[in-house]
C-alpha cells in the first residue's frame with residue numbers, strides 16, 4: 001500500500017464547555033492537521049504517472065480545510081448564551097459552530113470525514129492541539 005502524508009496548520013481559539021480546568025476558558029492553539037492517504041496503485045499515465053496523487057493537489061486540499069478554521073473562534077453548538085453569540089456577531093468575530101465538543105479527538109474524526117468526502121482513501125487524520133499533544137482517527 002502506498003501512503004502519502006501532508007500537513008497544514010491553523011490558528012484558532014476554542015474552549016471546552018463543561019470542562020473543569022483551564023481549558024474551559026477561551027484559549028488559542030496553533031492546530032496542526034496531518035493527513036495520510038493511501039492507494040494500492042499508482043497513476044499509469046500523464047502528469048501524475050508514478051504518483052498516488054500530486055503532493056501539490058493533496059497539500060492544497062488539506063490547506064483549504066485548515067484555512068476554513070484559521071483565525072476563528074470555534075464554538076460547540078448550544079454552549080454559549082444566545083446574547084453572548086449575538087454580541088460576538090455584532091463585533092464581526094469569525095465564529096465557527098461545530099456539533100461536537102472541539103477536542104483534538106473530535107477534530108481528528110471531523111477532518112478524517114472531510115478528507116474522505118473529497119474522495120481520498122484516508123488512512124489517518126492526526127490533529128496536534130499543541131506540539132506535545134496529538135489525537136488521531138483512522139478506520
Ligand SMILES: Nc1nc2c(c(=O)[nH]1)N=C([C@H](O)[C@H](O)COP(=O)(O)OP(=O)(O)OP(=O)(O)O)CN2
Nearest residue numbers: 016022023027102103104105129130131132133135
Ligand atoms: N484527550 C484530550 N485531552 C484534552 C484536550 C483534548 O482535546 N483531548 N484538550 C484540552 C484543552 O483544550 C487544553 O488546551 C490542552 O491541554 P494541555 O495539554 O494541558 O495544554 P497546554 O497548553 O498546557 O499544552 P502543553 O503541550 O502541555 O504545553 C485538555 N485536555
